[in-house]
Amino acid sequence: MNQMLRKPGGAEPLYQSVKRFIVDRIRSGDWPVDHRVPSETELTRDFGVSRMTVHRALRELSGEGLLTRVQGVGTFVAAGKAQSSPLEIRNIAEEIRARGHTHTSDVRLLRQEPAKGRAARHLGLPDGAPVFHSLMLHRENGIPVQLEERYVNPAVAPDYLDQDFSRVTPNEYLMQAVSPDQVEHLIEAVAPNAATRRLLKIDAREPCLLLERRTWARGAVVTWARLTHPGSRYRLGETFAHRP
Amino acid sequence: MNQMLRKPGGAEPLYQSVKRFIVDRIRSGDWPVDHRVPSETELTRDFGVSRMTVHRALRELSGEGLLTRVQGVGTFVAAGKAQSSPLEIRNIAEEIRARGHTHTSDVRLLRQEPAKGRAARHLGLPDGAPVFHSLMLHRENGIPVQLEERYVNPAVAPDYLDQDFSRVTPNEYLMQAVSPDQVEHLIEAVAPNAATRRLLKIDAREPCLLLERRTWARGAVVTWARLTHPGSRYRLGETFAHRP
DNA sequence: GAGTGGTCTAGACCACAAT
DNA sequence: TTGTGGTCTAGACCACTCG
Structure with a gap:
């Protein structure tokens, strides 16, 4: 039965x-x-x-x-282009699974390095101070949908480099390790550079949706993330209340 | 009964x-x-x-x-009543004036026409039903920053065509004429077509940030707007406190 | 025990699209 | 005409909370 x-x-x-x-x-x-x-x-x-x-x-x-x-x-x-709300701090892996699709990701970079230029300024650290730097490629059903470049403040998340990001995304780890109390988002349309095009497997004509996010905990910047999405495969969306 | x-x-x-x-x-x-x-x-x-x-x-x-x-x-x-949204319905004119700049705009199109394809579907009207269609170009200090293409449900805003949109933006008019109770936003990065490039005075390599917005009032779609912005001149941003 | 919401059935009529 | 989804009914049983 x-x-x-x-x-x-x-x-x-x-x-x-x-x-x-x-x-x-x-x-x-x-x-x-x-x-x-x-x-x-x-x-x-x-x-x-x-x-x-x-x-x-x-x-x-x-x-x-x-x-x-x-x-x-x-x-x-449903064909459903990827779609998420910029409002909340979205978890790309969960978002993809919620659509019934498979999320996979690669760690392309994970190391400590001296902060310089924008990374230092965005984290509020002096130039040359050590920061954690990671680069992840996220796929939906095998197709690249997000390039996640992230700088993390070592003072706030000292164990960042020891995580297994093939199992838990950096986002998931940081959210549970240091729950942030403030968030800033910027959304832009940009032309991808050569390295981004190669990783996302897109050509030069395809615009990208760039979502920059900074989070704070108790006054200190936790992380600055640059999330780059192929314009043809991802969009942000939100609905307030229900559409009948 | x-x-x-x-x-x-x-x-x-x-x-x-x-x-x-x-x-x-x-x-x-x-x-x-x-x-x-x-x-x-x-x-x-x-x-x-x-x-x-x-x-x-x-x-x-x-x-x-x-x-x-x-x-x-x-x-x-229910208590609560959502936190303030980063994508509240923005008024481009007010936004520009708030930056201390000058807002100007042109009405490029304003007429009734038969709904077809996406416009009909997004408004929830049958194909061929009459809709109002407008196209506005907004400038900040003389530089184009937004192309506003808008379809309006005549049943909800029957006087739309009679407005003087050089004085009040379509957005402002609709907000006061029929206060919407539901909103949907979609954000995408797109490559501009020839007509959009010409109006915004950008070249083919420049990606555009496309913000689509639909609003509802009492269950009926009020309007569907496609707001196209040059990627180099506009971005969406937002800071808010996170609820712990 | 009385009242609440959560689920479920076996029918029914309708609007719509494809044939 | 057939098959689809959209809605609706008049019951039913259940789990739960509260007095």
């Missing part, structure tokens, strides 16, 4: 089971973008639940941006 | 009517923060609809952050 679909733990609503089943198919790659999802009638039969229950699952996934529904036509896996 | 609660236009789902009723009570101040909302049973009786319908309305309002629901206790008007 449909009990087989329930989570082992037991107490999960049926519509959650249906949602989980669909998200798993998308996450695993079984259902690519634009793939047609079984109709409500089919899912009703397959899961042995009522149509209202299936409908709720599909409606919620549609509201979460994972599916697109067209009356009279069907339900499809 | 519950027909009295329906919108004059007719076709509104019942759960929408219930939502609208509650939102109106909150917005008007009748129901302050922490006010207890009538139970599902009471609303079912008052509206003459089934409990499932009432439940959906309350569940969605809860998801949108307007209500808080506690099983076994009741439903209450």
Whole structure:
């Protein structure tokens, strides 16, 4: 029966089971973008639940941006360009997983070096003071979506260099290690330089969305991050309240 | 009957009517923060609809952050009311004047036309329905900084075409004419097309920051605006305190 | 025990799109 | 005409909180 679909733990609503089943198919790659999802009638039969229950699952996934529904036509896996809110401090890995996709990342650089120029000024440190510097490349389903260059104040996060950033993103680590009390964001459209183009695998004509973020904790700058995204693969968004 | 609660236009789902009723009570101040909302049973009786319908309305309002629901206790008007947004609806003219600079603008287009493609979809209107379409160029100290292309729902702002937009920006007019209750923003980096390059006086290599904004009032889309800025002359920025 | 919200069913009618 | 999603009903059982 449909009990087989329930989570082992037991107490999960049926519509959650249906949602989980669909998200798993998308996450695993079984259902690519634009793939047609079984109709409500089919899912009703397959899961042995009522149509209202299936409908709720599909409606919620549609509201979460994972599916697109067209009356009279069907339900499809949403194309969904990457989209996030600049308001909060977003976690790129979580954001990607929330879309049902796979997040992977490479550590391209992780070291201590003398602060110079803008990095020193943004961190509020004297020129030549030691800083931590990291460069990460984040991918969504294998496609580069964010280049994360980050400078970290060693006084605030002394263990930064010892982390395994293949398991926990720098963002995740810093958020739990030193919860910041102030944030600054700047958003710009920029032309990528040669190194950025190579890492993001884009050509010179593609503009990039640059999000710069600084965070503070108890008056000291924690980190200055430059997050560069290919314009064709990422955008920032936010909705206040719901659109009906 | 519950027909009295329906919108004059007719076709509104019942759960929408219930939502609208509650939102109106909150917005008007009748129901302050922490006010207890009538139970599902009471609303079912008052509206003459089934409990499932009432439940959906309350569940969605809860998801949108307007209500808080506690099983076994009741439903209450949520506190909070979002932190100030970095992407509040900005008024380009005011923003420029706040920097001590001079704002000028040209009306390049202002007319009614049949909605097509994206404009129709974004406004939630059928293809070919009449819409208002305007194109404005905004300058800071004589230098173009924003190209504002805007589509407006005639049903919501019927007098749009009669305004003098050399004195009041479309944004200012719409904000005071129909105060929106919902906003959506999207930010992208894009390459400008030929017409945009010519109007903004930039060359093909310069990326542009595109801010798309939709606003709603009482469930209907008011306007969809595409604000294009030269990457070298404009950026979005924001500082705020983080909630611990 | 009474009242609340959370979930679920088995039907129904409708609007819409494709054939 | 067929199949799709959108809405709605009138019940039902459950978990939970409170007096």
